[in-house]
Amino acid sequence: MDSSTTPGGRSRREATRQKLYEAAVTLIAEQGFSATTVDEIAERAGVAKGTVYYNFASKSVLFEELLRHGVGLLTASLREAAERTARGGGTRVDALDAMIRAGLVFIDRYPAFTQLYVAELWRTNRAWQSTLLVVRQEAVAVVEGVLREGIEHGEFSDEIDVQLTAAALVGMVLVAALDWQAFQPERSLDDVHAALSRLLQGRVSGTGRGTG
Amino acid sequence: MDSSTTPGGRSRREATRQKLYEAAVTLIAEQGFSATTVDEIAERAGVAKGTVYYNFASKSVLFEELLRHGVGLLTASLREAAERTARGGGTRVDALDAMIRAGLVFIDRYPAFTQLYVAELWRTNRAWQSTLLVVRQEAVAVVEGVLREGIEHGEFSDEIDVQLTAAALVGMVLVAALDWQAFQPERSLDDVHAALSRLLQGRVSGTGRGTG
């Protein structure tokens, strides 16, 4: 007896899980994990509470798999941006710039997930801590990789600290993007990208008047 | 009962509130607001539950006043750093650099508060949202002020976007510092500061080898 597949080919169960992810991500982003009830998630997803527990062992497990799912998308997008730049003969700075844009596009598309991720990342003693650490490392490693390559090829100063610089770059994009979403949503992605590019390339200090 | 006399003329009540802040900040940083119970806060502070409600109208109010208290300290510290640099005849870049350091010192001293603040900042529809917005603006305004002065005096390019750049700088410091605390606590504050200074001053790209 094969598990039923919907006309689209994706299993019914998979579709339900997707609905639950989407419901959970916005609710948890707004209220936090503990303040969000399983009843709410089920209601927003349009399924019964029992369905949540049929698909996930617990509320925590649902959240963990949601984290894995979301950061997986980001990591893939960052890798793709870096590789595309490399293939196109761009410099490592170009790659970093492309990754900044990929990050902005991701945050623009999944703002709730980003909020939720930031809110949970530095917490300690939580059940999903180890999961979070793993997926975080996968994403940051992409940035660190490009920085390391850049140093090897003399594109970046060999005095930069790869880990700290990568973290700082991620933070730059993260906070700028979240502020953009929250306080100036009318700005275009290009605007935000331009501002961050400028910072990345050190075109802030110095009287540089016309680089436009 | 431990008769801790109140030194410096601080009222007994104020001392109790301080103990409650300290207890609440670590618990909420670790677990989040909703997952932290008033009983836990009281126990960690070493007071009775009734005392919490004698000093604060509710759990939410305790949290709001905690936010105000904490961000107030940060804002004061940032202002002090900027003014000290200005008085000492430093440039605006120097002021920004001093503020980065002040930010790092603050996060180093109150890591739990920082975690809690980051976790709550971009949430929507929360009771303390408006409080958070106000105190955030006070802090960011200090950075924006220095950027604006820098543009006026030709120290910074007039093409930079003040709001976005300020947010990006804050994010840079915030994320780098939290990563430092969480993943490389053995590093010195000077190390972290040096890495961020380099990024601020655009000494990352370019083969720049010796700025020792």
Add this chain to the structure above:
DNA sequence: TCTTTTGAACTGACTGGTCAGTGCAAAAGC
């Protein structure tokens, strides 16, 4: 005396998780 704290009991609302039962589409049997 007046303020502050204590500590335990209590309430009422809410929540994560459970479980016996339902619906249904494909497979099996005839």
Add this chain to the structure above:
DNA sequence: GCTTTTGCACTGACCAGTCAGTTCAAAAGA
């Protein structure tokens, strides 16, 4: 073709436990 069986996916009422907030008499502190 048609009936019966199978088992996945889902349902929703229910339960046992938890928590914010209240109350208050009594004690401690200043």
